[in-house]
Amino acid sequence: PEQEQQKTSTIEPIEAPLASFEPDDPVRACFVILVRNRELDGIASTIRQIEERFNKKYQYPYIFLNDDDFTQEFKDTTSLLTTADTRYGKLDNQMWGYPSFINQTLAADNRAEMAKSGVPYAESESYRHMCRFQSGFFFRHPLLDEFDYYWRLEPDVDYHCDLSYDVFKFMRNNGKKYGFNIAFREFGATVPSLWQTVMDFERDRPEVVKHWPVREDSLWRFVTDDNGESYNLCHFWTNFEIASLDLWRSNDYLKFFNYLDQTGGFFYERWGDAPVHSIAASMMLRKEEFHFFNDIGYRHTAYTHCPVEPEFRSKCSCNPDDNFDYNPGLSCYSVFKKALEES
Numbered sequence: 001p002e003q004e005q006q007k008t009s010t011i012e013p014i015e016a017p018l019a020s021f022e023p024d025d026p027v028r029a030c031f032v033i034l035v036r037n038r039e040l041d042g043i044a045s046t047i048r049q050i051e052e053r054f055n056k057k058y059q060y061p062y063i064f065l066n067d068d069d070f071t072q073e074f075k076d077t078t079s080l081l082t083t084a085d086t087r088y089g090k091l092d093n094q095m096w097g098y099p100s101f102i103n104q105t106l107a108a109d110n111r112a113e114m115a116k117s118g119v120p121y122a123e124s125e126s127y128r129h130m131c132r133f134q135s136g137f138f139f140r141h142p143l144l145d146e147f148d149y150y151w152r153l154e155p156d157v158d159y160h161c162d163l164s165y166d167v168f169k170f171m172r173n174n175g176k177k178y179g180f181n182i183a184f185r186e187f188g189a190t191v192p193s194l195w196q197t198v199m200d201f202e203r204d205r206p207e208v209v210k211h212w213p214v215r216e217d218s219l220w221r222f223v224t225d226d227n228g229e230s231y232n233l234c235h236f237w238t239n240f241e242i243a244s245l246d247l248w249r250s251n252d253y254l255k256f257f258n259y260l261d262q263t264g265g266f267f268y269e270r271w272g273d274a275p276v277h278s279i280a281a282s283m284m285l286r287k288e289e290f291h292f293f294n295d296i297g298y299r300h301t302a303y304t305h306c307p308v309e310p311e312f313r314s315k316c317s318c319n320p321d322d323n324f325d326y327n328p329g330l331s332c333y334s335v336f337k338k339a340l341e342e343s
């Protein structure tokens with residue numbers, strides 16, 4: 001083996017070829033929707049808007065995922081909302097279930113304890129499975145194998161603006177890996193030990209971290225105000241996400257996810273997929289690989305991103321006064337902007 005190594009080491013390393021494509025080449029992309037049967041009306045509402053605003057022109061397929069079997073009614077109703085392909089998948093208990101190393105009694109005790117804090121979903125077991133699935137598994141579901149980019153959709157949200165270009169081609173052609181439209185501050189009580197775990201990973205796995213951009217080139221300052229002492233709780237909302245699947249499928253991210261997972265923090269605390277995605281992307285990607293989708297007006301629960309520029313008034317149905325971007329205290333959009341500008 002030693003000899004072989006010597007032989008190969010004299011050969012000039014071949015530059016990895018840049019992914020070669022023409023700007024108009026089709027993109028392997030889909031909508032991905034984790035949803036329950038009882039949320040049929042809510043997801044139908046979302047899909048009607050997505051079709052009207054965007055997809056009737058582009059025909060990207062919809063991938064529906066569920067920890068349960070989808071009902072025939074769910075499949076019939078959703079497939080009639082679009083002329084694009086619709087596919088339905090069930091999660092196995094690797095993707096949705098307790099790993100063997102989790103102490104479920106401890107998890108239950110911690111949930112009961114967290115309930116006193118008034119944090120949303122403090123007591124919910126399924127919410128924790130959901131966050132772990134969205135953090136570490138959706139991109140490995142076999143139904144997503146054939147795709148390179150995804151747009152995550154949720155029930156009961158609003159898409160307010162007409163889009164007249166292919167957002168997936170935009171992502172690929174501009175080297176974008178992560179797109180968002182709302183940046184939020186997390187409830188600290190859900191992630192007490194997350195940041196320390198991330199720091200431990202950096203210390204324990206230098207062979208992984210060495211692939212990552214230097215701090216100045218990354219979006220590091222989006223997630224920490226004190227150069228790594230603590231997490232500032234900023235994250236991109238993942239209920240809307242347009243991103244590269246390869247980002248999460250990379251060995252680096254999988255090692256990162258596994259390291260987090262084995263601490264049990266998804267169950268003993270209530271780590272959200274949003275802080276996990278955001279911290280990872282902020283360390284693993286270069287600044288230019290992020291994109292703020294200002295033109296995708298969007299509402300999830302009580303919060304709206306509405307583009308304020310006059311040109312959008314004819315394309316969007318939202319009220320720019322509702323725009324969340326500069327919400328004091330809650331929005332992290334200005335932290336994002338600063339992180340982009342500063343080194």
Ligand code: GDP
Pocket residue numbers: 033034035036039065066067068126127130153154155239
């Ligand atoms: P929030 O946005 O953080 O308030 O959480 P949601 O309740 O909206 O859940 C996020 C996404 O996961 C939504 O698309 C839900 O439909 C989906 N989801 C949440 N819990 C479950 C679950 O137990 N089973 C399935 N199949 N989907 C779920």
Ligand code: MN
Pocket residue numbers: 154239300
């Ligand atoms: Mn939601």
